[in-house]
Amino acid sequence: SGKEKWPRGDEKTWKDAIRGPDTDTTSITKSVVNHVQTSLARQAYNLDTSGAYQAAALSVRDNLILNWNDTQLQYTRKAPKRAYYLSLEFLMGRTLDNAMLNLGLKDNYKESVDKLGFNMEDLLEQERDAALGNGGLGRLAACYLDSSASQELPVWGYGLRYRYGIFQQLISPEGQQLEAPDPWLEMQNPWELPRLDVNYEIRFYGQAERLNDGTPRAHWTGGQEVLAVAYDVMIPGCYTKSTNNLRLWESKPKRGFDLNSFNAGNYEGAVGESNSAFAITSVLYPNDQTTFGKELRLKQQYFWTAASLADMIRRFKNLGKPITDIPDYIAIQLNDTHPTLVIPELMRILVDEEDLDWDVAWKITTNTVFYTNHTVLPEALEKWPVPLMEHLLPRHMQIIFDINMYALSHFLQTVERKFPNDRDRLARMSLIEEGYPQQVRMAHLACIGSKKVNGVAELHSDLVRTTILKDFVELEGISKFSNVTNGITPRRWLDQCNPELSALISKTLKVDKSVWLKDLDRLEGLLPFTEDAAFREEWAAVKQHNKERLAAHVKATLGLDINTHAMFDVQIKRLHEYKRQTLNILGVIHRYITLKAMSPEERKKVNPRVVFFAGKAAPGYYIAKITIRLIVNVANIINVDPDTKDLLSLYFLPDYSVSLAEILIPTSDISQHISTAGTEASGTSNMKFCLNGGLLVGTVDGANIEIAESVGEENVFFFGHLTPAVEDLRHEHRYHPVPLEQKCPALARVFEKISSGAFGDAGVYEPLLATIRTGDYYLITEDFDSYIQALAMVDEAYLDRTEWVKKSIRTTARMGKFSSDRCIMEYADSYWNIEPCPVGK
Numbered sequence: 159s160g161k162e163k164w165p166r167g168d169e170k171t172w173k174d175a176i177r178g179p180d181t182d183t184t185s186i187t188k189s190v191v192n193h194v195q196t197s198l199a200r201q202a203y204n205l206d207t208s209g210a211y212q213a214a215a216l217s218v219r220d221n222l223i224l225n226w227n228d229t230q231l232q233y234t235r236k237a238p239k240r241a242y243y244l245s246l247e248f249l250m251g252r253t254l255d256n257a258m259l260n261l262g263l264k265d266n267y268k269e270s271v272d273k274l275g276f277n278m279e280d281l282l283e284q285e286r287d288a289a290l291g292n293g294g295l296g297r298l299a300a301c302y303l304d305s306s307a308s309q310e311l312p313v314w315g316y317g318l319r320y321r322y323g324i325f326q327q328l329i330s331p332e333g334q335q336l337e338a339p340d341p342w343l344e345m346q347n348p349w350e351l352p353r354l355d356v357n358y359e360i361r362f363y364g365q366a367e368r369l370n371d372g373t374p375r376a377h378w379t380g381g382q383e384v385l386a387v388a389y390d391v392m393i394p395g396c397y398t399k400s401t402n403n404l405r406l407w408e409s410k411p412k413r414g415f416d417l418n419s420f421n422a423g424n425y426e427g428a429v430g431e432s433n434s435a436f437a438i439t440s441v442l443y444p445n446d447q448t449t450f451g452k453e454l455r456l457k458q459q460y461f462w463t464a465a466s467l468a469d470m471i472r473r474f475k476n477l478g479k480p481i482t483d484i485p486d487y488i489a490i491q492l493n494d495t496h497p498t499l500v501i502p503e504l505m506r507i508l509v510d511e512e513d514l515d516w517d518v519a520w521k522i523t524t525n526t527v528f529y530t531n532h533t534v535l536p537e538a539l540e541k542w543p544v545p546l547m548e549h550l551l552p553r554h555m556q557i558i559f560d561i562n563m564y565a566l567s568h569f570l571q572t573v574e575r576k577f578p579n580d581r582d583r584l585a586r587m588s589l590i591e592e593g594y595p596q597q598v599r600m601a602h603l604a605c606i607g608s609k610k611v612n613g614v615a616e617l618h619s620d621l622v623r624t625t626i627l628k629d630f631v632e633l634e635g636i637s638k639f640s641n642v643t644n645g646i647t648p649r650r651w652l653d654q655c656n657p658e659l660s661a662l663i664s665k666t667l668k669v670d671k672s673v674w675l676k677d678l679d680r681l682e683g684l685l686p687f688t689e690d691a692a693f694r695e696e697w698a699a700v701k702q703h704n705k706e707r708l709a710a711h712v713k714a715t716l717g718l719d720i721n722t723h724a725m726f727d728v729q730i731k732r733l734h735e736y737k738r739q740t741l742n743i744l745g746v747i748h749r750y751i752t753l754k755a756m757s758p759e760e761r762k763k764v765n766p767r768v769v770f771f772a773g774k775a776a777p778g779y780y781i782a783k784i785t786i787r788l789i790v791n792v793a794n795i796i797n798v799d800p801d802t803k804d805l806l807s808l809y810f811l812p813d814y815s816v817s818l819a820e821i822l823i824p825t826s827d828i829s830q831h832i833s834t835a836g837t838e839a840s841g842t843s844n845m846k847f848c849l850n851g852g853l854l855v856g857t858v859d860g861a862n863i864e865i866a867e868s869v870g871e872e873n874v875f876f877f878g879h880l881t882p883a884v885e886d887l888r889h890e891h892r893y894h895p896v897p898l899e900q901k902c903p904a905l906a907r908v909f910e911k912i913s914s915g916a917f918g919d920a921g922v923y924e925p926l927l928a929t930i931r932t933g934d935y936y937l938i939t940e941d942f943d944s945y946i947q948a949l950a951m952v953d954e955a956y957l958d959r960t961e962w963v964k965k966s967i968r969t970t971a972r973m974g975k976f977s978s979d980r981c982i983m984e985y986a987d988s989y990w991n992i993e994p995c996p997v998g999k
């Protein structure tokens with residue numbers, strides 16, 4: 159803007175020395191070689207692929223840093239309202255390819271690396287995934303960061319810098335999942351900038367004493383203090399300078415270790431406290447959809463929310479505005495209830511440190527915070543034992559009790575007037591669940607502490623409103639509770655993972671990808687080309703090449719041969735009973751039995767199919783691990799059966815990751831999203847497959863419903879019971895059980911096959927089969943027949959390959975709604991009230 163003075167020295171000297179980005183091949187090459195010589199301290203003749211990756215990454219990083227600097231300076235100058243996305247998980251995957259594409263420099267880097275004697279594809283393979291997440295929730299956070307930067311919105315992410323990300327999955331020959339640590343930081347990580355000077359002291363334990371001076375204030379003292387240190391990860395927008403920040407906190411002891419104890423010979427005691435500080439950010443918890451009241455997990459949550467909030471408030475205070483203006487400058491989005499402690503923490507700061515009245519503080523808080531719910535599964539709703547919370551965070555426990563008193567009792571008085579003597583309602587709504595011990599209900603706290611609450615797909619948001627938060631809707635009114643259907647970034651999930659399809663789309667639309675990647679509704683322009691036979695052939699050829707790419711990868715990594723002329727049928731996601739990988743594997747066995755019973759003549763009419771599974775099971779999730787075992791052992795049998803192996807084969811690809819998803823998704827003819835109706839909040843891989851022209855087999859659940867609305871129900875294969883029927887069916891099972899043989903003979907035959915030992919020791923699978931035979935909470939027996947019918951319809955539809963390709967094209971063409979750009983604009987407009995803040999305007 160020219161307002162600032164040069165801090166010192168001669169302006170011309172500075173200006174001459176300041177370098178711009180390296181964008182042409184010559185300067186890119188220079189910068190890469192310069193990093194080889196200096197940053198890596200290597201000679202050119204001594205450079206291997208890993209070194210070449212590092213050098214290229216450092217060169218790309220230089221470009222990102224320049225953009226990042228300009229963006230952050232712009233935010234400081236313009237002081238716009240900012241949004242902060244708090245997520246305990248960011249499943250980023252690899253960065254190099256994405257960064258080059260977003261900078262629009264991939265071709266130039268490729269050319270340069272080529273000339274230096276390396277192959278870009280090999281370089282990209284050198285990078286380790288940043289796998290700081292479990293699944294959909296963490297990957298959604300990553301997509302939202304990409305979209306925020308691409309839309310030039312002032313949004314930062316805040317998370318934890320785990321030294322170990324999600325475990326590495328190994329599969330033994332018998333099909334056992336084994337877990338190994340993921341030491342992703344063992345190699346240099348060029349994508350983070352340590353900010354050792356940005357740090358905060360975070361307190362745990364100690365005593366909280368109310369002042370009882372007529373104010374709500376208290377003093378919190380003593381206990382343990384741990385240092386939070388910032389590491390910044392640059393988030394480049396697509397075809398824009400805007401480069402946002404993801405700030406990850408690392409924990410370390412406030413001072414090295416206790417020298418007094420050390421000198422007195424108490425070595426363990428001396429390092430004990432220091433170790434416990436390092437422990438906080440040492441590892442990502444590998445459980446999704448379950449809560450365990452583990453102290454270290456609660457420590458992670460507080461450590462991260464307190465550091466993030468301190469950082470936001472320091473930045474806000476630099477603006478010199480009155481503290482009551484916080485909601486005009488800060489919006490905080492809670493990615494599930496994991497960061498809910500920001501609510502009592504903000505109250506603590508406003509009341510204890512800023513000396514505000516309770517009501518004023520509460521108003522600021524509830525105008526600043528927004529809460530996204532990602533599940534209605536009861537076992538996934540976070541609860542913390544009151545004694546644990548009291549011990550670790552005594553002041554916060556007081557504040558939560560006070561919120562329950564003031565905010566809720568204010569509510570509760572209204573409730574009492576509206577619903578007199580409704581004791582049950584009061585107990586249901588309380589932040590504290592009675593029992594031994596009492597527990598804090600984090601979803602209730604997140605709900606009453608937020609300005610708005612949203613679910614992640616239409617059906618899910620309805621379920622939030624009518625089940626877990628029903629009482630709150632009745633009290634606070636429906637308008638606080640809304641929906642933002644999830645989305646995915648088309649940069650990573652089309653352009654990056656499927657470059658051939660991306661190129662075909664640009665060529666066909668005659669529109670540069672820099673346009674349609676940021677305006678995904680443009681894909682509708684493909685619709686007229688469904689009638690163009692040459693185009694259809696090109697479309698099908700891309701799918702074929704992607705299958706071959708996957709086959710080459712599987713050959714290289716697992717030594718297996720895959721029939722690339724088969725239909726590819728993919729289910730990749732966390733292993734979970736509600737996601738029903740069991741239904742899929744039982745369906746595969748059914749198919750196998752059917753094929754075995756056919757004559758060779760009949761078999762000739764069958765279209766070959768390859769079924770892929772990938773996904774991790776939480777290390778303590780016994781039933782999920784048995785499911786993996788069954789899949790692997792079925793594969794071991796059917797893949798070598800001479801009668802059927804050309805018609806049906808099955809692969810469990812180990813160690814599912816973002817990078818593996820990028821290879822698998824573009825290959826699918828069909829993908830399976832077959833959760834029990836009402837259990838999968840949204841799903842996001844369903845969107846990725848459809849965007850890449852794979853058709854969806856699924857239940858009427860989560861975002862499947864909206865995908866079908868967009869792409870046309872004739873282009874998806876729906877089956878199974880609907881959400882309203884689920885509760886009744888479960889009730890029927892409990893009180894009027896019918897033997898499996900009677901209820902579902904086809905499934906009974908599958909069970910017999912397993913029990914006969916056809917896939918190894920039948921006893922191993924018994925606990926899994928028993929969950930279905932008795933109880934069947936996820937309604938496998940109820941949906942099995944219609945599932946098999948749906949797959950038969952897939953087979954039939956696939957016979958008409960022309961029509962199939964048309965369906966595939968139409969599906970891609972109508973997926974515009976599911977760009978995460980749309981989601982992030984909805985959050986920006988209807989929730990955060992923030993506006994784009996482009997660089998240089």
Ligand code: T68
Binds near residue numbers: 447532614841
């Ligand atoms: C997923 N949730 C939903 N949770 O299951 C999925 N949970 O339907 C949805 O599409 C996605 O969120 C994005 O909205 C998760 O992935 C977790 O990973 C998780 C992790 C820790 C604790 C609880």
